[in-house]
Amino acid sequence: MKPLAKVLFYPRYRIEKDLKMKIFTKETLETIENMRAKEAHKYLGVGLSTLWSFVAQKRIKAYKISDRVTIFKKSELDAFINGGAK
Secondary structure: OOOHHHHHOOOHHHHHHHHHOOOOOHHHHOOOOEEEHHHHHHHHOOOHHHHHHHHHOOOOOOEEOOOOOEEEEHHHHHHHHOOOOO
């Protein structure tokens, strides 16, 4: 992961512009609290099918908002990265 100081000096307007254009850089992903699958797999650095495999194995918890929308909490993804997953 990038050092926190690098993120703090990243211009806020650029993050908002990147999010609006759906450009998912490491800096923009670190500002998001909840992520969709497309953002979460890039944040973890794994493929989309691998992310869904982790969900099926109950290694990562996914929250179903509606029939077509599933989100992942960034705090739980961070715990998974740091080895604190269930």
